[in-house]
Amino acid sequence: MNTKMNDIILAHNETKAKNLLERLDKKKPLFSCVIGVTETAKIQGISAAGANPEITDYTPPADVELLHLGKCKCIPGVPVTPDGIPTPALITMSALNLADIPTLVVSAGLRIKPQIPYVEIGGCPGKDIRTGKALDNAEEVVSRAKILGENLSKTADYLVVGESIPGGTTTALSVLLAMGVDAKGKVSSSMPMNPHELKIKTAQEALKAANIKEGQFCDDPVAAVSAVGDPMQPAAAGLIVGAAKNVPVIMAGGTQMAAVLAVVAGLNKDILDNVAIGTTRWIVNDKTSDIRGLVSKIADVPVLAADLDFSQSQFDGLKAYEAGVVKEGVGCGGAATAAILKSKGEITKNTLLEQIEHNYKQLVG
């Protein structure tokens, strides 16, 4: 492997990870961001992807407006945590711009529509998983997303699929439990103090309301997401399955993508050789979650991580990432990885930080 790629960490399944990086050399990626909302995010204490729970409906559309316009239109400023720490879309935007990577947003189910082009695949906002009836039409969404993935795979050399959905690690937990992956205490959080107990309680209530036992849907991913999932999961999984028939796909996200991986593996095991998870150093080093443990229970795929490091940043809002705030989202780790790869290492963690700080100054102040 090119030694210039030092800023990509081979975090899990190292040989496969290395092979994948070689396959992606000189290739042109397409970045796709699957966005959605779920009422689950409005449970107090679940999500920090917004200044308060009610505003989480605006976070995904604002994130993708930032990617395409360099500013948000549906909200003033940019999405922030309750403590004012800015969205990881800042990282994604910086990486995509630096490496000139094309982007296509996919709506999986939204209350607020972004003021940019986005692909509609017929999804709806997710209901609170504690109803046990989270999604109405997951099967149709999977099928339309597959068509999209197949078509995109004929134009791009590989796909990077990110996500933005507040509350997504809780719905990841419940789907993983429904599919028989014991993810309790293993999903990550956008908060430094990971509220595992609240997530577990919520997921268990969801399974109870759906009248299912842990593992009951181990072979039925559509039933699992329909009962206790979120709209991003079937959309991203369909997109990945459709694309990975033809080209490699980097699933860009943290432990939310472990749940998507379980859905992907349930839909079509044959494409797993074309799949990797791409995330951040903050996720693979996170002591409150365990992405390697989760992935190894699901499928033998590699995990890459962009070696992003904000410890020397001049801005407290970025330094906070080192304290475990945010960590991942909007495919920032996968986008940074793709930027490093596409530039053959000319883009480094340092040039990325420079660009991120530049954008931070403009947008956050």
Add this chain to the structure above:
Amino acid sequence: MNTKMNDIILAHNETKAKNLLERLDKKKPLFSCVIGVTETAKIQGISAAGANPEITDYTPPADVELLHLGKCKCIPGVPVTPDGIPTPALITMSALNLADIPTLVVSAGLRIKPQIPYVEIGGCPGKDIRTGKALDNAEEVVSRAKILGENLSKTADYLVVGESIPGGTTTALSVLLAMGVDAKGKVSSSMPMNPHELKIKTAQEALKAANIKEGQFCDDPVAAVSAVGDPMQPAAAGLIVGAAKNVPVIMAGGTQMAAVLAVVAGLNKDILDNVAIGTTRWIVNDKTSDIRGLVSKIADVPVLAADLDFSQSQFDGLKAYEAGVVKEGVGCGGAATAAILKSKGEITKNTLLEQIEHNYKQLVG
């Protein structure tokens, strides 16, 4: 030029046409279909893109369902003219499938949503142009479509941009008049007896209602389409302008694309070297319209035409194309051209006809 490309007619501006074909050799296209509806199509006698005027709202979504699914979902069967002649989407579908060309549908403004993935860019159905206030937000649509075009141009080697909008030649006439191109008697029709008088009367009523004189908006394409256009025009024009900054674009359509060309030229003259019109033999040979005359009044771009010939077809529903029914639509000429090019001439007018007949038999009976 490859002599195997005999089935592509250099219909206008031959040297530029030849150069373009050389530039597209060994390149990978992306086919995009911009669909929309306008109340203008419901004026009795204007459009044959549907069994009756009221059903024209279903024609564009049904057309693109055919492209992605091989069948329609929002209507039984396939769109037909009042005489039962099937949609040109049959040709497009056959060409795209044969050459394995990826496809992305763009909604410019619909009443009925297709049950396949499509890009939403914020457009609305067009009002009857006789209101003089056809479109509400053309500027925003142009701007979002540009973003889409820019992004797609970074993943595909070239774009083929088709359209499906019933009533589109009448709105083409009115926009061309508003922009100072005398198109009276020059736009084509999906009917053998081109109802020029009705179209001219409708367009003149539209200009009067908008309180504008012919040529008044020669430098303001957004004002022209806002007053007397249809939603496909700003969407396709934005997409083309965004993409043609970086890659060649085949504007796939008949005289409707002449109106889009006028809008494109008004938005950005600098990208015209990357633009060509791609249509059918039926359009370039049509005695009731004049695509060469229209194009030469607007911009010095080439016209290519797929040499489709259904005279030997075993099906009356296809033979009817030779009698001047349908002629063009859903980018069928540009899609056929791209299929011939991508296959380096292995796909010919004959293999196309075989595939079209095969699909005709399955879908029309």
